[in-house]
Amino acid sequence: MKELKHWEDFEVGQVVSYGPYEVTKDEIIDFARQFDPQPFHLSEKFAKSSLLGGLSASGWHSCAIWMRMFVEGWASKCMSLGAPGVESVRWLKPVMVGDVLRGRSEILEHRTSKSRPWVGLSVMRHECLNQNDEIVMTLLSTQMTRVRGARDE
Amino acid sequence: MSDFHFENIMIGERHELGKEVLTTAAIKKFAARYDPQYFHLDEKAASDSLFGALCASGWHVCALWMSKLVPYRAEAIFTAPNPMEALAAQGPSPGVENIRWFKPAFAGDTLNFYSTIIAKEDWHKPDWGLVKTQAEIINQHGETICSFIGKGLIRKLPNEE
Numbered sequence: 001m002k003e004l005k006h007w008e009d010f011e012v013g014q015v016v017s018y019g020p021y022e023v024t025k026d027e028i029i030d031f032a033r034q035f036d037p038q039p040f041h042l043s044e045k046f047a048k049s050s051l052l053g054g055l056s057a058s059g060w061h062s063c064a065i066w067m068r069m070f071v072e073g074w075a076s077k078c079m080s081l082g083a084p085g086v087e088s089v090r091w092l093k094p095v096m097v098g099d100v101l102r103g104r105s106e107i108l109e110h111r112t113s114k115s116r117p118w119v120g121l122s123v124m125r126h127e128c129l130n131q132n133d134e135i136v137m138t139l140l141s142t143q144m145t146r147v148r149g150a151r152d153e
Numbered sequence: 154m155s156d157f158h159f160e161n162i163m164i165g166e167r168h169e170l171g172k173e174v175l176t177t178a179a180i181k182k183f184a185a186r187y188d189p190q191y192f193h194l195d196e197k198a199a200s201d202s203l204f205g206a207l208c209a210s211g212w213h214v215c216a217l218w219m220s221k222l223v224p225y226r227a228e229a230i231f232t233a234p235n236p237m238e239a240l241a242a243q244g245p246s247p248g249v250e251n252i253r254w255f256k257p258a259f260a261g262d263t264l265n266f267y268s269t270i271i272a273k274e275d276w277h278k279p280d281w282g283l284v285k286t287q288a289e290i291i292n293q294h295g296e297t298i299c300s301f302i303g304k305g306l307i308r309k310l311p312n313e314e
Binding site for chain 1 (some may be wrong): 162184187188189192203209210212215216217219220222224234236245246247248249250252253254
């Protein structure tokens with residue numbers, strides 16, 4: 001088994017890519033039923049007659065799908081300590097049935113926590129793209145990763 | 154009659170959207186599909202993590218807020234004096250800002266969901282305005298575990314010409 005990466009193994013400017021993820025009709029409807037039951041996410045018939053011309057995923061569903069890809073591409077490969085938040089999420093284009101999404105994340109800032117030196121902080125800009133290379137969503141977050149040399153307090 | 158148009162949206166009103174008891178099964182179901190990290194999936198491993206116990210994905214908490222907002226808003230729209238007009242005033246959301254996960258949401262927690270309209274801004278399309286809402290998720294101990302700023306486009310009143 002490959003050793004998990006620590007904060008020291010990353011640097012500013014580094015880009016991580018992940019995906020693909022195909023978004024199906026059933027999954028869009030299933031998520032919408034549980035979390036965002038609006039007609040344009042639930043009813044194909046309604047959505048066909050709407051401006052978008054088809055069923056689109058909830059914005060929160062796009063976030064969840066991005067997270068799945070990001071866990072596979074980043075968080076599961078390093079000593080991830082999660083994220084305290086997300087500074088911004090932009091839903092730039094609708095995610096439609098049949099879209100194949102992928103993502104990439106770039107490290108913009110890279111430092112250690114002053115109060116907890118064993119926590120490394122990476123400010124990352126994430127992009128989620130569809131099969132036509134259109135950016136459907138961007139996120140800006142601060143990811144926390146364990147620092148190799150430092151001890152827990 | 155035109156309460157739902159941008160001009161008539163009131164800043165400062167806090168809406169209580171509802172509550173939800175988080176179950177272990179719901180936490181694991183969401184995490185298995187969308188956020189498969191051990192502190193959301195495995196009780197034993199989670200108890201040794203910095204969270205101290207199995208806790209929900211932050212995105213799960215946000216999605217639950219949405220699941221309370223949608224029926225709350227639907228009721229307001231469909232009981233308005235002119236529901237079709239109220240519905241037509243609702244636009245899409247361009248995104249959210251400043252999501253903060255202050256504390257974990259554990260299995261068994263009762264989460265309370267709130268929404269407060271905090272700002273109204275012009276949008277680059279003149280027929281629409283941007284409304285910002287402060288979302289708050291508060292647990293049974295009165296602790297705010299998550300907050301963010303939601304954004305929604307709302308139609309402006311038609312020009313009387």
